[in-house]
Amino acid sequence: MKRYGEHRIPGRLFVVEGIDGSGKSTQLTLLHQWLKAEGFGVVFSEWNSSPLVKDTTKRGKKKQLLTPATFSLIHATDFADRTERNIIPLLKAGAVVLCDRYIYTAFARDVARGMDPEWTRELYGFAVKPTIAFYYRVPLEVAMKRISDARAGFKFYEAGMDLGLSNDPDESFRLFQGRILEQYEKMIPEFGLTVIDATLPIESQQQQMRQLVLSKLTQARQLRVAP
């Protein structure tokens, strides 16, 4: 079993992190389009999407069966399935792999739910270290505004309602996301996250992102899909 930082595989792994409403998914979609157009073999892997584990997670959430511990472990199981069957084989084959949320999301959420920080890091000890981990930093109020414009209401776990911080979903979401932001700030130096100012115009954020990604791809011609 190779641990974080020990994998030597030809592909490249780029991940985006940030709270809901930071605009990270928008940025990743734009990057995806660009890499495809440039002729790179690029694959997208979403958080919480393993076909084997997804149903359990869904049921646990719907019936509110999950505690902080089982919430943490079931997400790690999902991530392990994607890592073993998807991310590692793709990187071995030389692909560019893009992940919307990665282990840092788990660290932020699990610790915000009261799990032991060291334990959560060990839990994901098998993860591949990303080539670049982008962190889209945004003030809580800006993120809240973007979300409330886009959709109505928060889901139970998303708002951290399981923690009993507040009976009001909006207030609970705010308190919970505030805790998560704190965790992200701590992780910037710990994991060398690349910070992007997510209050800047979408275009200039994307330009920065493409430059940084390109600098990691120039020596990797084999990553291109044959014309």
Add this chain to the structure above:
Amino acid sequence: MKETYGVVLPNMGLHDLVGKLIVIEGTDGVGRSTQMRMLKEWLEQEGHAVLDTGLTRSGLVGKSIKRAKEGHTLGRITLSLFYATDFADRLENEIVPALRAGFVVLTDRYTYSLIARAMVRGLDPAWIRNIHRFALKPDAVFYLRIGVDDLIPRAVFTRGFDYWESGIDLYSTEDMYESFRRYQTALIEQFDKLAEEFQFEVIDARAEPHAIFQRLRTAIEQLLVSPGPVQAAAPPAEVAAAAGLSVVPSPISIGERAERIAERHEKA
């Protein structure tokens, strides 16, 4: 007071877990379930409320694990984490509430089996141990030990070679006998190491079920009379009910009754 192996889960609260946690460990086919049945019956007749539980029975993931295994498609890290999730679910939702209500919790396998399986599958020993650091330290662990040469006839003449008990995900060989032998040998080796590390009470599983039961009974009797007898914590009925448990009262004297249970089970 109960302890964990180093990590305490949120809201667990260890100070009021007054029940006793008793673990029966061992590889496949050593007769664990027979002993579990006899022990439960005996303990209940003695007036102890008993929760019996085992691996992959949790409400959250038990079924999913079974289904995923049918497809033989789980990676080794994924499988280990799936088991750990199931274990955490049972610990939080069954074992801890029962201990809080003063039950004797008998568990057919515990975290050690999961560690042993992961190690046989080549996972990092430190990693898998660290993940299981949230487990409660049991009051006693009985390891029913058997060598592979004694185990094989039992498997052959009872249920045959099971795919997973033969480590079907590990060996590409088509020879079930060969892979069963290799897998069980590797498992026993890991269990022997864990027995030392975690100080299991080792019991020779080649003995007659009756004799094994007598040994377990004597050891458990001692455990139950030692400081803080289980009955001392009169279980609040609502706690027990919330955990979906029922209390079986009526304490009766020890001794012959146990013998009778053993004999009856042997006949059956």
